Amino acid sequence: MAEYILELRGITKIFPGVKALNNVQFQLRPGEVHALMGENGAGKSTFIKVITGVHKAEEGEMFLNGEKVNFRGTKDAQAAGIAAVYQHPTSYPDLTVAENIFIGHEISKAGILNWRAMNKEAQKYLDQLDADFKSTAEMGNLSVAQQQIVEIAKAISTHAKIIILDEPTAALTANESEKLYKIVDQLKAEGVSIIFISHRFEDMYRLADRVSVLRDAQYIGTYGVNEISNADLIKAMVGREISDMFPKSEIEPGEEVLRIEKCTRTGYFKDVSLNVRAGEIVGLTGLVGAGRTEVMEAVCGITKLKSGKIFLNGEEIKIKNPTKSKDKGVILLPEDRRKTGLITSWGLGRNVTLPILKKFIKFGFFNEKKERETAKEFLESVDTKAVSVFDAASTLSGGNQQKVVVAKALAQDNMKVVIMDEPTKGVDVGAKAEIYQIMDNLAKEGYGIIMISSEMPEILGMCDRIYVMCNGRVTAELKRGEATQELILEHAMEKSEKEVAAK
């Protein structure tokens, strides 16, 4: 038996204008769990697609059990025992679990499908995976985690020797992830080799034997998981040392810029009061659904407050709609960049200038040159990785899209308060550090910053003060230093636990 069940050498894949993979190599041992890591856009997905026969590499060789293979399509890869489970399950929601598992390789006799045999066979796989649903259940009724189990069952049903998992835990809760880990362990014990892509270091430490790192379409190296430190691994992925993930400067906060008093929106939040001073970063945290986003959207006029007062620089203001909020200099950077932050089909430049069109109008006409120059200036000021201001926003990675949203806020020169809703959601580790740096710079320049976040490390690492919300109320206000993960969680769950106890 060959040393490697799968080996790729010198893989180069060229898309029009870009080298998506440049001389990449990879070795997979039989029965090993191999993590593939790298930032967004490093080429992981393309590499997986070369292995599964979706893409054909321009250069390079692939060996399966020591024999050279040449996949012409996904069928070839499947026949060779390679199966992939993608991040977003690619299933048919209206069909049953068994139908989904056997699609493309149905059991039939004389052209007639044998459903009974398929249901039974599918149930066998599900039992093997300790699934809590039946093979006759409708796919669309299952949770994401359950659908993923179906995908894995589908891989087993094709007798795959190599299973590729693409960000399997991205949409799972901690409990569901734990279950997935068990399944992976079990598959490994049965001699299946596994490649998985993940952004979560936790996954890698828990599962992988070895880890290969890609960066900018290049192969960086393969390391034993126990032999490499976290910092070295990040350095390999990002290409530079991130000495300080949270570059929080000591800034003496100035005057209060924004204060909201006893704000209520029926059904969403009640009696919420908070404030932020110039140069201060204030965190707003709590469990998902605690009402954090709702408070800030109401403050910015996107929805209506039932009661409450808003003060800007000590003066009471009324914000009836987002236009008013913009005019007053209270800028919201929404959580969902694709839906509410950017027009993804537009170029970056026009996205940046969208709230400030007025500035480029002279005698009713656009000065487009001035518009482009302004956009360029602000995009560069946050170090956006893009070729030109005409690049469509949809082509950027999550981190760079976030930078464009920041540039769009900065371009509004009357800005006083920046409200960032989950600014690092879907952003990879290198870009995260850059966004924290941008936040720190904003604080230094005297903006008041409110960050809504569910990520404990960034709340603890970046904020001067932290408000914790639970069930639509502020349950705690903690200072930097006094706040700990446990303390925050305690306040974030306060009410709901009491309610549970009362029941």
Added chain:
Amino acid sequence: MAGKSGRTINATPSNRLKGAILSWEGLLVLIFIAVVIFCRIISPNYTVENVLREMPKYLSEIFLFFPMAFILMLGEIDISVGSIVCLSATAGCLFSNMGLSFPLVIVTILLVGTICGAINALLITRFPELPSMIITLGTQIIFRGIAEIALGDGGSVAVTDFKGFMSIAGKIGPFPYMFFLVLISAVIFTVISVKMRYGREVMAVGSNRDTSYYSGIKVRRVIFIAYTVMGLMAGVAALFLTAASYGANTTTGTGFEMDAIAMAVFGGIATTGGKGRMVGGIISAFIIVCLRIGLGQINLNSQLILLIIGVLLIFAVLLPNISAMIKAKQKTKAAK
């Protein structure tokens, strides 16, 4: 706060000449030339003078195309415009026959159109959860219904005071006045669309309404203006239509909304919003007008003309899809 990597972003537009020729609009110009040649071959009467003489019959619909383009770019639709034309024309004729002076008749026609448009605008911005297709279907029936009541039993009205209407049906050389007004409108609407703030806001709202709203664009106002201008231009169309036919009846303006939409779609303006250019629609409007005149000259039955235009329209909508399909096929072939 300069970028620490010193990375620069290009802000100079690339040379777009090649792109312009290869674009949908470039293709439309070729189609336009082909249609003119085709008509010249099938009809010996297809001369510049004859075409210009017959043009007023068809030109009034182009007035509807301009604001319709904005409405489609917004991702909305207005199917009530044919009825607005009918109601405005009816009101104009009736008031004229009651002895109103011609300038006031013009004001009446434009005002009735604008009010109808504003009613649509009000309903659509007040009830954003209702599709504009349904709202304007309702007003389509209502506006025509009012016109029919006003027209009474005969179902038609003829203007008794020809003079005024004749004055706007005049010509400068071989060109009817209306032709110039269409050109002026084309320039105005194109400039608004590409060079002015409103045009950009229309595209923003059509591309992503939520992002536009969050960015402080007054989404409701943008939509309100588009529908009100639609009404005003329906009034303009009604004015010239009345001047060409010296009257109005219950079928005045029937199907105009669909023609205006067809011109826009043929011109590459997607009904889903955020896509297309005014220029494409203007070229395609003239393609449709010229084709109609040419086919009309050889006495082709009018139903058949409609059929040909329908086929062309479906072809135009499918073409980008077909080319995408071919490209995808080539790609998979290359991948294999």
